[in-house]
Amino acid sequence: MKETWRWYGEPDPITLEHVRQTGATGVVTALHEVPDGTSWTAEDIATRKGLIEKAGLEWTVCESIPMEQCVKRGDSDAPSAIGRWKDTLANLGRAGIPVVCYNFMPVVDWTRTDLRWRTARGTGLALRFEMVDFIAYDVFILGRANAADNYDAGLVAKAEIAFKAMTEAEKLALETNIIAGLPGGALVQSRASIAALIASYQGIGHAEMQANLLTFLKEVIPVAEDFGIRLGIHPDDPPFSLFGLPRVVSTPQDVRNILAVSDSPMHGITLCTGSYGSRADNDLTAMAQEFAHRVNFAHLRNVTVEDDGSFFEDDHLDGGTDMVAVIEALLRAERAAQAKGSTFAVPLRSDHGHLLGEDIGRKTNPGYSYIGRLKGLAELRGAIRALTRQLDKEEATA
Structure with a gap:
């Protein structure tokens, strides 16, 4: 190798x-x-x-x-x-x-939803995908039509609680992590542009x-x-x-x-x-x-x-x-x-x-x-x- x-x-x-x-x-x-x-x-x-x-x-x-x-x-x-x-x-x-x-x-x-998540073992800051936070973004911040139907109802309920507890700064940070572009990824997106892109896939299974x-x-x-x-x-x-x-x-x-x-x-x-x-x-x-x-x-x-379904990047x-x-x-x-x-x-x-x-x-x-x-x-x-x-x-x- x-x-x-x-x-x-x-x-x-x-x-x-x-x-x-x-x-x-x-x-x-x-x-x-x-x-x-x-x-x-x-x-x-x-x-x-x-x-x-x-x-x-x-x-x-x-x-x-x-x-x-x-x-x-x-x-x-x-x-x-x-x-x-x-x-x-x-x-x-x-x-x-x-x-x-x-x-x-x-x-x-x-x-990912968090780019600087502190690991429990104290091994630095890791990348993390938090399922509840992602659902909170998709359902309650982006507001995608019928988005809740794609997730477990219990997780949607937790996401709503999490969303209501977020400050505007926390919502913006979450959105930035999810859609604003990562190294090697697509072009930087805005809330409007990503909503339009998602809609452009309508009917594609x-x-x-x-x-x-x-x-x-x-x-x-x-x-x-x-x-x-x-x-x-x-x-x-x-x-x-x-x-x-x-x-x-x-x-x-x-x-x-x-x-x-x-x-x-x-x-x-x-x-x-x-x-x-x-x-x-x-x-x-x-x-x-x-x-x-x-x-x-x-x-x-x-x-x-x-x-x-959440995960974090381990050693x-x-x-x-x-x-x-x-x-x-x-x-x-x-x-x-x-x-x-x-x-x-x-x-x-x-x-x-x-x-x-x-x-x-x-x-x-x-x-x-x-x-x-x-x-x-x-x-x-x-x-x-x-x-x-x-x-x-x-x-x-x-």
């Missing part, structure tokens, strides 16, 4: 020199400054790649090429938008970028959304094959419906449906253990064992899920996922592929991280502080080293 680090370009408070100091050799980035609806030019890609290589690193993964809403809805504008996506993909391929991670989440990208994803895949997989780019679709985060909208990359069956489109090694998944792990009925060890041979990118983080080796077992499945699949001639090393990154120490008072992108991710990377690196030694011994005695 290949250690990588997510970097948001020169506005990122973490520099490429800081990235080098982590020991990671690969960079995960995208041209976040390019507006949605615009193909990335070969020149802009080359500039970003040259900046990374000048720092002694490699642009290992592009995460993500923006996915326009019309593609997810299957609008009449979808073919031209898919064409722009394919143009960008081809330009990345010409530049030698080996992996592209993307997602198919409608309206909002990864979503799970089957329609799934069909639109499959249409997209059939268009882009041949381009990925032409340029030798491994695609990895990122799961929904969280992996359940938000704002009553369908999500189609949330469960093992969703993954099976997606992978059935093509058996090409260029068509695979991003195994984000935190995203899939935010759903209590997803068994991450079983998923890793079933899909490891189709994992083209790995986001390794951990979450603890609570009874009402990398704690939480509900047996991270060591997941890594073992990935390492075994990678070795099996290499025994058949593959030279591909699955890129991994220490995803998210608690705010720790001096980072608490510094400017950081939510989830992407330096010390917390570095701590996580060190823990993951230790697990990988120990498992690699174990597998080496197994092979030596086989």
Whole structure:
């Protein structure tokens, strides 16, 4: 496996020199400054790649090429938008970028209600999704029509109590956390714009959304094959419906449906253990064992899920996922592929991280502080080293 680090370009408070100091050799980035609806030019890609290589690193993964809403809805504008996506993909391929991670989440990208939640164990400040607070926003602040019908009545009652206790400042902070844009997410939204976007999905259910994803895949997989780019679709985060909208990359069956489109090694998944792990009925060890041979990118983080569906981001080796077992499945699949001639090393990154120490008072992108991710990377690196030694011994005695 290949250690990588997510970097948001020169506005990122973490520099490429800081990235080098982590020991990671690969960079995960995208041209976040390019507006949605615009193909990335070969020149802009080359500039970003040259900046990374000048720092002694490699642009290992592009995460993500923006996915326009019309593609997810299957609008009449979808073919031209898919064409722009394919143009960008081809330009990345010409530049030698080996992996592209993307997602198919409608309206909002990864979503949390609290970006600075103090953990009970005192391990810093974590990202949290509080179900009651999200319902309070959807039903009582955004005021989406019939929103209460999408939730358990008991939780709606708790959400109403929570809403009535909120100050105006607290309501605004909650809205900002949910819709105002997170690193790598969609453009910043307002209450009016997100309500309009949600309404634009009227009549689109799970089957329609799934069909639109499959249409997209059939268009882009041949381009990925032409340029030798491994695609990895990122799961929904969280992996359940938000704002009553369908999500189609949330469960093992969703993954099976997606992978059935093509058996090409260029068509695979991003195994984000935190995203899939935010759903209590997803068994991450079983998923890793079933899909490891189709994992083209790995986001390794951990979450603890609570009874009402709330969750918080835990330490990398704690939480509900047996991270060591997941890594073992990935390492075994990678070795099996290499025994058949593959030279591909699955890129991994220490995803998210608690705010720790001096980072608490510094400017950081939510989830992407330096010390917390570095701590996580060190823990993951230790697990990988120990498992690699174990597998080496197994092979030596086989």
